[in-house]
Amino acid sequence: MSQSRPVTAFGPDFPFAYDDWLAHPAGLGSIPEKCHGQAVAVIGAGAAGIIAGHELMKMGLRPVIYESGKFGGRLRSELFEGTEDVIAELGGMRFPVSSRAFYHYVDALGLTTRPFPNPLTAAAGSTVIDLEGETHFARGLGDLPQLYHEVAFAYRAALEEHADFSALTQAVRDRDAHRLKAIWDPLVEKWDERTFYDFVVSSQAFRNLSFRHREVFGQVGFGTGGWDSDFPNSMLEILRVNLLELDDHQRYVVGGVENVLHRLWRQPAACAHWPQGTTLAQLNGGATLGRAVKIGRNAGGGLTITDLWGVSRDYAAVLVTCQSHLLTTSVAVDEALFDQKLWMALDRTRYMQAAKTFVMVDRPFWNDIDPATGRPLLSMTLTDRHTRGTYFFDNGPDRPAVICLSYSWMTDALKVLPYGPEKRVELALSALERVYPGVDIRQHIRGNPICVSWESDENFLGAFKGALPGHYRYNHRMYGHFMQATMPSEQRGIFLAGDGISWTPAWVEGAVQTALNAVWGIMTHLGGASSADNPGPGDLWADLGPVALPD
Template sequence: MTLPPLTAFGPDFTFAHDDWLAHPAGLGAVPKDVLGTEVAVIGAGASGVIAAYELMKIGLKPVIYEASRFGGRLRSESFDGTGFEGSPPVIAEMGGMRFPASSAGFYHYLDLMGLTTKPFPNPLTSAAGSTVIDLEGETVFARDLKELPALYQEIATAYAQALDGGAAFTELQNAIRAKDAARVKSLWNPLVAAWDERTFYDFVTSSDAFQSLSFRHREVFGQVGFGTGGWDSDFPNSMLEILRVNLLGFDDDQRYVVGGVESVLRRLWHAAPPCTYWPEGTSLGSLHRGATRSRVMKISRSNRNGPLLVTDQWGNEAAYEAVLVTCQSHLLTTAIEVDEELFAQPLWMALDRTRYMQAAKTFVMVDRPFWNDVDPKTGRPVMSMTLTDRITRGTYFFDNGPDQPGVICLSYAWMTDALKLLPLSDEKRVDLALKALGKIYPEVDIASHIRGVPKCISWEADENFLGAFKGALPGHYRYNHRVYSHFMQDDMPVEQRGIFLAGDSVSWTPAWVEGAVQTGLNAVWGIVAHLGGACHAANPGPGDLYAEQGPVALSG
């Protein structure tokens, strides 16, 4: 029997956002006297722009505020001197760069905007061509897992067995494929209680599959991991976070967006879909007269029954019946003055306890994809996608054609490895990466191929982010439950209603854009309900099914 394709269905909230999006009845409607009502959207990233696009279609007027750069962590930067006279730009993806095919909600918008994708050159995939693993000065070359030494096969087998033995992985993933909500919940909910307070590392070391293996196996597993590369930076995280990534296929069948992923949001900004209330040709761009509002400095309320007041950096204050906040949660206590009464104290605790992981990337443009040159001594490519315990950690190659400039992500590092680079200049980061790669490929002169200036980022150094993405620690499930369920507001005091949360800080699957999409769509439902609207009976929305399909609540 052929199984349905894997999508990000649950496992915490078993609602098919992709089916809701695809239904011809649309996402909902508001009363006629509410049409045209302005709704503030704070943040022009994936969650904010997609929510604004859907609110516009329903007949509301989203007003987007952006503190810095349109796109959020979908940030595609063109190398200088490219993209002129009809030639495509050469892109460095500074934020999200690989998008699993199971992200059905996000791919809905990619397809809608006419964008194309290609397989991402992850280690040991055909898109990478070949992979080099360099650990403790020992280098291994392979084109797929079967070519690696037995130790790597043992690790892969042990992890698969650990997942099946400790999490009923195959059965649970099959239920997710089938979108069998009852079965998913019956298998997943007990895991939440069992694994919330245990780390990823604990799951690995306590599993029967790894008990008979050596520390070396666990060490290599941390450095090389599975799918996209090393996972030791995630060892302290809650195992629930890792299970979700595995179950939803986020580490498999990943693709990148041709022309840069930021283009999906820019196209949504200019798109003119059929809209209730708004005239033909209306777009987010036209509603904003071409530009978003500026940085938000304050969110307040003049009285408990009154509208929400949003003040920008220039002192402009506007009143809104609803406000959607999609920025990182830390900004609500560090960068934006927010009336304390707008959130319950347990929610403030959850927002403040949100933990972000650090991430650093270093990109260079090169004259051509020279890594495809064949070494006459070995018959192999002169360079390969590289995983290493050196400071570069992960090195990826992007081929734009044999006679076109290529791109190398010289280094993609997380947590402590990212912090090592934090105070360094772009040139110093490139220099360190070249020295590290020079020890793996001593006969390759990478520097001779570099053109232009490098593109580097440390997300934790950006005042508008203060980190790359959320990484839940053991015991954080209750916090995540509080922020995720915030769009369900019927039982809240009136002074706390009307302000909604979405984005990576709210998602169950941080670091993956699908979570930002789904939480943005949840907020769309919440805003429509808050304004007296509802979904069509034939296409119930997330809030309509939340009571029976929402996340399990842990006691205490």
């Protein structure tokens, strides 16, 4: 065993090494020549859809992409007007280095990443924590009062007490799948029906502390900010974040993460069947189709998709990557395509709200030193005020910069839902002026603000899944749906992917891994297979698949 081995997003529910599968010279697999050139539909041009489409193209299929809104899905990098590269990351913005399957594509495309300016990190420079009107300035955890150290120690102790966390982490480092499952699988039954808050308050370490300690933990959390909005969630969801270091060592993509998908869309690849230099964009005539409004079985046994203009097209298989609620609100799906237990899971999936408010400023003025304190004028800020998290993005000393004035979830996000951008900015500035009296942010603002509330977007109805206690069985049904050999014939050929189908909602690695599951599923549905030297996720499912809980 080696502590030096990195933690990666390996399991824990299904410990399959997706990065190794991607990197193997044998490739992901192949399909029979008779299937070359066949059209398969991909609904959604987000991370799962574009990555799956790219890999299916390499196998010799013709992925046809449908997109009802904006290319990129929740990898949405919005340019400020009048600029070429000053952006607001409205969706995913910070990507842990443990996300090895995602970084497979980032690195292959030659994109640059930098450390994300999270609280108490060198990338942030400095952090201000403002709770109940009391403000603390820090460059690292060591600068905070003893109470914060006690909270951090208590949570680490709770992880050891309840989850044998050191042993779990070592199994992930070692990629010891069977040892990992031996520890993890019993935790599934123990913690599926218990909340994050229950985990905290039932631990011996937190029982010895005050309510104030739990309150601070909810506001400041264990990494990138407050986690009280996740207190009602199943603890399994939080354990996965901790174990796979999804909240640690995060980076951002310079120029915008949406570029990952735009680049992949136009990236030539070595393909079976297609001419050298073929791209996904070329196979789609340079643009996606519009909204898919209907999915049904056709007389030939394949699947038919009808778009918003009433045009119907037939496909050998369909991959659905949109949020699951859209399958009952936006897309008319033949009910027989999914088992009723799967419909229950898709419908019961609970999505969390999230809101962000960005402004562009003339320069990174927050780095100016206040002569009275010797500190930067502004710092990355965590607060119980409705801004919750404020982040600063420096593009260089003489260039426009960006402030994420507010990043909030759930109730805090709903507080601003009825308001337009100007009102949201005004509320955020009013809150920050109380934390930084005398600092005039307003004079530096340029252009128009950029805001998002994902729950108000008809193409999403929420930012990301937040599993409630008792939802493990639902997640198991959705995640394992790509294994179709034992399904009735009328349910085969339609596949699911996206971070909401994964065990790790809100993280792009979950979208990538489920996309690769679906690629394996479509390949085998069409009579193909992975190489014996590089078995795919379905080939190892019987041995490593997630533990099943009784209905």
